[in-house]
Amino acid sequence: MKLIYALLILLVFSCNSKDKNNLFPSENEAKTAIEKILASQEIAWNNHDLEGFMQGYWKNDSLRFFGSKGLTYGWDKALLNYQNGYPSPDETGTLKFVITDISKIENGAYLVFGEYHLERNVGNANGIFTIVFKYINGHWKIIADMSC
Structure with missing residues (x-):
């Protein structure tokens, strides 16, 4: 009986002590998911769907966005800034991202460097941008964005 208990305890600890890397997608899966989110953002932007574009961002008051107007916090504030800055399809135009690098910071967090190109009627x-993606509740979300 003691042997059975010992084996059960060993089994429980071996299941709980799995490599924590297994809690997160592999590096290839993460990069593919991040690229897919960015592609979805391009589509939403190009349809003047700013709320759809924002689905790639963490819907939280701790979201950080650093742009030409300085640092702002929160998903709602970022959406409002986009709505004010790009009120019509003439301002949103056609967006194209060029991803320069996606690098793992740690398990569940990636740094993305890239360029954005907007072709618009208004000019x-x-x-360039630097964004941080974090794996939150089974989804990759942008938690910080610096664009200029």
Whole structure:
């Protein structure tokens, strides 16, 4: 009987002590998911669907966005800034991301460097961005964005 208990305890601890890397998608899966989110954001933006574009972001007051107007916090504030800055399809235009690098920071967190290119009737706009993706509740979300 003691042997059975010992084996059960060993089994429980071996299941609980699995490599914590298994709690997160593999690096290839993570990068593919991040690229898919960015592609979905392009589609939403190009349809002037700013709320759809924001689905890639963490819907939380701790979301950080650093842009031309400084640092802002929160999903609602970021959406409002987009709505004010891009009130019509003429301002949103056609977005194209160029991803330069996706690097693992730690398990469940990735850093993305890239460029954005907006082709618009009101004048084109180009710039660079650095975003941080975090794996939250089974989903990859942007938790910080610095665009200029």
